[in-house]
Amino acid sequence: MIRHICAITCIACFLLLLNVYGEEDITPEGLIIQGKQFIETGINNWNEQDLLQGRALFERILSQDEENYLYNYYLGYADYRLTYFYEEKERISQYLEDGIEHLTRSIELKDDFSESHALLGSLYGSKISIKPLLGMTLGPKSGQEIARAIELNPENPRAYLLDGISKLHTPAIWGGGVDRAIKSLLKAISLFDSIPAPDSLMPDWGHDEAYVWLGNCHMEKEDYKSAKEQFEKALEINPDNGWVKNELLKVVEEKLKESQM
Amino acid sequence: MAMNRILIIGILISTFCSVLSGSNSDAKAIVRGIVLDTEGNTLFGANVYIKGRYEGAMSDENGKFLFETNFEGECILVATYVGYKVYENSIHISKNRTLELKVTLRKDVVEMKGIVVTASSFTSGEEERVTLTPLEIVTTPGAAADVCWAIKTFPGVSQVEEGAGLFVRGGEVIETKFILDGAEISHPYRYESPTGGFFGTFSPFLLKGIYFSSGGFSSEYGDALSSVLAMQSLGMPSSRSINLGVGLAAFSTMIRLPIVREKFGLSFSANKSNTEYLFKLNRSQQNFTRYPSSWDVNLNLIYKFSKTAQLKFFLFGESDEVGVEVGNPTYRSIYNGETSNRFYNIQYKQLFGEKLYITSNICHNQFDTQNRLNVLDIKQSDRSYQFKLSGEYTVNYAISFLIGTQHFYNLVNINGRIPQDEDDLSPDAPYDDIETNYESYRHALLLETRLNIANRLFLTEGARLDFESISEKLNFDPRISAVYKISEFNSFKFAFGIYHQYPAPSYYDETIGNPQLTSMRAYHYILGYEFDNDDVLFRLEGYYKDYENLLLEDSLVNYTNDGYGYGKGVDIFLKKSFWEINSRISYSYLIARRHYHEFTELTSPDFDITHNLTVVLDYSPIPYFGISTCYRYATGKPYTPAPGEYNSNRVADYHKLDIDLSYLHSFFERNLTVFYVGFSNITGRINIFDYLYSPDWSERIPVKSSFGKSIYFGISVSL
Structure with missing residues (x-):
């Protein structure tokens, strides 16, 4: 017990030291990791403040070096997350536009960075959902950016994840549909499972989400048993995933009960 | 004991940290x-x-x-x-x-990219706040996938007859200026006729965006009394695509290829149309010796030589022909017409330092036509060259300036024979041989300021100077347009401007025209209200157009500039979705009067169509299946029932109901196949547009629509 108190006291001191000196000594690398954590917590808890905190950190890092492709990527990534958080079209559009601007800039600075292409393609797709009449022009652009991401790095699991999400939301007639989405998500999962964890500064999100979206695909096909399995796998990877814990599992269990009755 | 020591060390560190923290x-x-x-x-x-x-x-x-x-x-x-x-x-x-x-x-300003905010303007393209999407242009029922026909569903454009001719707010068809990628198009219609032509020259599939102004347009556009239709050709292809289309009267293909991603791309299209089966299947009353047919090819190359600069080469060739029986109560003869049109345009655009935007064009247009009907046998050959250079400097979000210069050279050659009396085309009518050339230059200088005051008031004020070599007349045209946003969705619009247009070169001819003629003039006054949110677009506009210096026939000098007239009216436009039906409704009320050409007093011209109503509805009852319908109503066109009684009667009112059905299917990945069928004029109503009289006015025959009910179908496949 005393050992525990002592350990906690030491950690408290250490954190206090970080707080005191951190702001001068902290590196952009450290802030990126901190920003990523804020975003992750924000998604898990569906918390606006954490998401905005993460975005604010990325923005401050970028203000130090606007020509850095990775900083632009992370600000675009924070915008991408915030587009899912809001419901008002105007707010979503503002984050979409900002995200597209930063990801485009990231690509201008480093054209062969697969992650930026994948996320940019996804944001184009989201823009169509806000303004469907843009589908004719942005649809091909969205697909093209994701295809480019895969071409640049065929082992980028997030490119397949975003491809899968995009296909799930695209009618089959325009090249989407559940079956095509499942194919992409399975590929994403196989890559997440097989490739080693990247450098801590590089994007590493999405492993649990691949299972979540695969589960959503099964929900779409009314295969609730498989959907539940995928949601449970997502929780194994990320036990804090609030969307699965608080919503999806409950819905799928209700559906399973209904189907058994 | 050891535990206590650790605890003491911990407390000491903690105390030290607190002290340090406090001191810092x-x-x-x-x-x-x-x-x-x-x-x-x-x-x-x-x-x-x-x-x-x-x-x-x-x-x-x-x-x-x-x-x-x-x-x-x-x-x-x-x-x-x-x-x-x-x-x-x-x-x-x-x-x-x-x-x-x-x-x-402060809220960020929403930039209006590419299009100046003005009254009376309608847009189509990739921007977010367009009036019609490119798909809506293409799928307007009864519009035959033609830009001009689709534009005719906007308010202010009169339904004068079944053709592509744009008669806008009491203006003649020649008063609408067509522009593609910044270059003026001297012959914008296929199967040309005095009322324009049957189709527009450029297919909507070649276009990325459209800006149509029915009045009050900015000083960027000159030599037009009434309206402007500015088109933008396709941009850089983002991915490879091949489209094939086969219809009852046409075969078309388009290839889009990004050769170097985001750097160099091409679009190529080729279309061939032959209306023989269309006319035969629909039992047209017209007798053809050559069914209307045409072909066109287009090559569009885009080279982006830096992130902010691009060159576009737009090459277009078109040819059409027709042989049809025409006449009046005393004769029936065959009219033969052949036309070829070549349009070559190089456009350069570059943004310097995010503030200065330079655009320039070099364009050559070559147009040849031959028309034969009894004594009329005339060949016309037009060669035009134009150069434009403009620079737009954006000081900040609130102020920008546009300065530009435009230069045109036209050479028109007309030779053959023409009847001495233009209304007598009978086989034995007296005629004159003519062989003449008209050469003219036109130079223009324009200046415009665009102001955004507190994101509430948008002002576009400018002026242009035009000089033409035949009339040697220098014109000064000041123009102003204001949009005042009273709230996010509500705005009032106002526009005023002076507009000049030079007569066609043949009017300056010493024999059949008058070399002393000067340019015609119109004053536009427009006041409007607009409500625009994501769900509803509603516009109400009142306008008055005052015409001066119109061409009036004169027994001594052929023509003078003593003609005058006016057009006034109200345009209403509503676009809204309800019960999953997308609808757009246009209504125009117009009073037009002119004392010009052969008129002896202020009279209703042919295009004085009092009421115009168009209702377009789109509905998709099941996924991938669409039904579109378009109903058009227009007051009957004025016609002359007896010598000297110019346009004192009207033909019966015009009614037409068209329905299009389409079904989309994907047979394999990246494939989209569209099946479509169009039923035109499903009530079978025979609309009459005019009467042709015998020389002694004792007999007449009606000029009717080409079809009663008609059907058209086809398939479009993308690979």
Whole structure:
């Protein structure tokens, strides 16, 4: 017990030291990791403040070096997350536009960075959902950016994840549909499972989400048993995933009960 | 014992940390405050920080922020919030002091890219606030996938007859200027006729965007009395695509290829149309010796030689022909017409330093036509060259300037024979042989200022100077357009301008025209209201157009500039979706009067169509299956029932109901196949547009629509 108190006291001191000196000594690398954590917590808890905190950190890092492709990527990534958080079209559009601007800039600075292409393609797709009449022009652009991401790095699991999400939301007639989405998500999962964890500064999100979206695909096909399995796998990877814990599992269990009755 | 020692060390470290923390905190400054919008509302989530450093904080739910910093001295405080302009302010930070700040953020201005905000304008393209999408243009029922026919569903455009001719707000068909990629098109119609032509020259599939102004347009556009249709050709292809289309009367293909991604791309299209089966299947009453047929090819090359600069080569060739029986109560003869049109345009665009936008065009248009009907046998050959250069300088979001210069050279050659009396085309009518050339230059200088005052009032004011070599007349045209936003969705619009147009070169001919003629003039006065949110677009506009210096026939000098007239009316446009039906309704009320050409007094011209109503409905009852319908109504066109009684009667009112069905299917990945069938004029009503009289006015025959009921079908496949 005393050992525990002592350990906690030491950690408290250490954190206090970080707080005191951190702001001068902290590196952009450290802030990126901190920003990523804020975003992750924000998604898990569906918390606006954490998401905005993460975005604010990325923005401050970028203000130090606007020509850095990775900083632009992370600000675009924070915008991408915030587009899912809001419901008002105007707010979503503002984050979409900002995200597209930063990801485009990231690509201008480093054209062969697969992650930026994948996320940019996804944001184009989201823009169509806000303004469907843009589908004719942005649809091909969205697909093209994701295809480019895969071409640049065929082992980028997030490119397949975003491809899968995009296909799930695209009618089959325009090249989407559940079956095509499942194919992409399975590929994403196989890559997440097989490739080693990247450098801590590089994007590493999405492993649990691949299972979540695969589960959503099964929900779409009314295969609730498989959907539940995928949601449970997502929780194994990320036990804090609030969307699965608080919503999806409950819905799928209700559906399973209904189907058994 | 050991445990106690660890505990003591822990407490010591903790104490040391606290002391250290406290001592350092004393050496810091505190920056705190509140973030508000311009209306005084607090903003949650604004990012406030010191420029060039990491210290900062996010505003809380009450808009408050607080952070500590070791910095001392002058620095820039930055505050950002997505959708708002970045706030930057110089502050002074002193150690051990607390700085209290109030930060006010202003909403970011939504930029209107590419299109100047004016009254009476309609758009189509990729921008977000277009009036019609390219798909809506292509799928307008009864519009035969033609730009001009689709434009005729807008208010202000009169249904004078079944053709593509754009008669706008009491203006003649020649008063509408067509522009493609900044270059003027001298012959914008296929199967040309005195009322324009049967189709527009350019297919909507070649276009990326359309801007149509029915009046009050800016000083960017000259030599047009009534309206402007400015088109933009396709941009850089983003992915490879091949489209094939086969219809009852046409075969078409289009290839789009990005050769070097985002750098160099091409679009190529080839179309062939032959209407023989269309006319035969629909049992047209017309007798053809050569069914209307045409072909066209287009090559569009885009080279982006830097991130902000591009060159576009647009090459277009078109040819059409027709042989049809025409006549009046005393003769029936065959009219033969052949036309070829070549259009070559090089466009250069470059943005310098995010402020200066330069565009330039070099264009050559070559048009040849031959028309034969009894004694009429005439060949016309037009060669035109034009050069344009303009620069737009954006000072900031509120002010921009446009300055430009335009130069045109036209050479028209007409030879053959023409009847002495233009109304007598009978086989034995007397005629004259003619062989003549008209050469003219036109030079223009334009200046325009665009102001955005507090994101409420948008002003476009400018002027242009035009000089033409035949008339040697210099014109000065000042114009102003204002849009005042009374709220986010409601705005009032006003426009005034002076517009000049030079007569066609043949009117200056010493034998059949008058070399002393000068340019015609119109004054536009427009007042309108608009409501536009994501769900509803509603426009109401009243206008008055005053015409001066119109061409009036004269027994001594053939023509004078003593003609005059006016057009006034109200246009209403509503676009709204209800019960999953997309609808658009256009209504126009028009009174037009002219004393020009052969008229002896102020009279209703042919295009004085009092009421015009168009209702377009789109509905998709099941996924991938669409039904579109278009109903058109127009007051009967004026016609002359007896010599000297110019346009004193009207033909019966015009009614037409068209229905299109389409079904989309994907047979394999990347494939989209569209099956479509169009039923035109399903009520079978025979609309009459005019009467042709015998020379002694004792007999007449009606000029009717080509078809009763008709059907058209086809398939389009993308690979």
